[in-house]
Amino acid sequence: MTTQALIVIDVQNAIDDPKWGRRGQREAEVRIAELLAAWRERRLPIVHIRHDSTDPASPYRPGTQGNEFKDEVAPQIGEPVVDKRTNSAFIGTDLMDVLDELQVRSLVVTGVLLENSVDATVRMAAGLGFEVIIPEDAVASVDRKDHRGKNWSAEDVHALALSLLEGEYARITTSAEIIGNLP
Amino acid sequence: MTTQALIVIDVQNAIDDPKWGRRGQREAEVRIAELLAAWRERRLPIVHIRHDSTDPASPYRPGTQGNEFKDEVAPQIGEPVVDKRTNSAFIGTDLMDVLDELQVRSLVVTGVLLENSVDATVRMAAGLGFEVIIPEDAVASVDRKDHRGKNWSAEDVHALALSLLEGEYARITTSAEIIGNLP
Numbered sequence: 001m002t003t004q005a006l007i008v009i010d011v012q013n014a015i016d017d018p019k020w021g022r023r024g025q026r027e028a029e030v031r032i033a034e035l036l037a038a039w040r041e042r043r044l045p046i047v048h049i050r051h052d053s054t055d056p057a058s059p060y061r062p063g064t065q066g067n068e069f070k071d072e073v074a075p076q077i078g079e080p081v082v083d084k085r086t087n088s089a090f091i092g093t094d095l096m097d098v099l100d101e102l103q104v105r106s107l108v109v110t111g112v113l114l115e116n117s118v119d120a121t122v123r124m125a126a127g128l129g130f131e132v133i134i135p136e137d138a139v140a141s142v143d144r145k146d147h148r149g150k151n152w153s154a155e156d157v158h159a160l161a162l163s164l165l166e167g168e169y170a171r172i173t174t175s176a177e178i179i180g181n182l183p
Numbered sequence: 184m185t186t187q188a189l190i191v192i193d194v195q196n197a198i199d200d201p202k203w204g205r206r207g208q209r210e211a212e213v214r215i216a217e218l219l220a221a222w223r224e225r226r227l228p229i230v231h232i233r234h235d236s237t238d239p240a241s242p243y244r245p246g247t248q249g250n251e252f253k254d255e256v257a258p259q260i261g262e263p264v265v266d267k268r269t270n271s272a273f274i275g276t277d278l279m280d281v282l283d284e285l286q287v288r289s290l291v292v293t294g295v296l297l298e299n300s301v302d303a304t305v306r307m308a309a310g311l312g313f314e315v316i317i318p319e320d321a322v323a324s325v326d327r328k329d330h331r332g333k334n335w336s337a338e339d340v341h342a343l344a345l346s347l348l349e350g351e352y353a354r355i356t357t358s359a360e361i362i363g364n365l366p
Binding site: 115123136147160168 | 298345346
């Protein structure tokens with residue numbers, strides 16, 4: 001069986017900032033914590049992705065409380081942390097080297113926002129030849145107003161964003177199913 | 184003023200195959216042809232992206248009628264054509280070299296499908312530091328059923344996909360506005 005790495009994207013205090021609007025999938029952090037526990041118990045590889053925004057107005061900018069990982073998903077000693085500045089965790093980072101070193105070709109991708117950094121990272125991962133699995137209850141979206149003024153709920157953004165990735169880029173499942181299938 | 188390249192993604196006969204489902208934005212090819220004419224008149228750089236699917240069941244596989252460019256947007260002699268095998272035009276291709284050679288840092292991105300290869304290419308382009316402009320009437324989407332069975336019209340997929348790219352990855356405008364602002 002191929003070694004699967006658990007990837008946790010951008011789950012930092014900044015995601016609780018009100019500027020992003022109403023969030024859906026409020027249990028995503030709980031599901032990610034359960035996945036982390038399952039991975040740690042089996043000593044499987046975990047990679048934490050931290051967003052270091054270059055925008056001075058962003059709650060994700062380095063050196064602030066917002067930039068720190070949320071307690072419930074914080075890295076443990078020895079777990080690799082990859083810092084990124086763009087949306088994709090593969091651009092301007094050493095993520096590819098970290099995954100090569102771990103001899104990983106399959107990724108379970110979790111985190112926030114599904115429709116932004118998770119999406120950009122998943123699309124690149126698939127293009128680079130990785131198998132990608134997304135537990136739908138461990139990724140979260142926010143409400144969105146489109147460029148014509150129509151409002152979309154976080155639940156609809158979540159459903160459509162997952163559907164656009166399904167098949168072509170990723171397999172969509174649940175965290176319980178993933179944990180249940182671990183060796 | 185920065186030189187803008189016009190990028191046309193995957194507008195091959197294969198996109199008319201019924202397997203993709205009902206398509207919206209039926210006038211996208213007309214808008215792309217108008218953009219191509221405006222670019223050619225001013226001798227501005229154009230890059231054509233051709234999808235060479237590795238899936239034997241895909242209408243985009245090389246050596247078939249489906250793989251050929253649609254007549255109305257076909258490359259003219261001397262215009263670069265970049266062949267890709269994944270959704271992103273930057274993965275496994277020389278697109279970056281072609282754009283560097285043209286000294287281009289701004290892209291007007293058109294083509295199909297907005298929610299698939301256009302999206303994957305735009306997200307990478309922005310991450311790689313390009314300015315990206317999308318004329319909303321020169322990109323097209325198809326109807327989609329999500330993983331929970333809900334149907335989404337091509338018009339809704341188009342609106343939400345554009346909205347997810349807007350600001351963070353691209354500026355959304357119209358082909359008329361772009362042509363009107365050309366030098």
